[in-house]
Amino acid sequence: MLKREHPWLDTNDSFPDLSLETVGQGTMHLPGYLSGGYGVFLVYRGHW
Numbered sequence: 454m455l456k457r458e459h460p461w462l463d464t465n466d467s468f469p470d471l472s473l474e475t476v477g478q479g480t481m482h483l484p485g486y487l488s489g490g491y492g493v494f495l496v497y498r499g500h501w
Contacts, residue, residue: 468483468487468494469483470482470484471483471484
């Protein structure tokens with residue numbers, strides 16, 4: 454995959470440090486929350 458000017462993730466890139474408030478689970482800190490295995494990161498944007 455080509456490197457772009459935008460900060461897209463590429464093969465073997467680490468997920469950036471990120472903290473998110475969830476609806477029912479408190480604060481989720483990434484990538485630590487998903488450490489040790491595979492995971493799915495889904496963001497619901499809500500109503501346009």
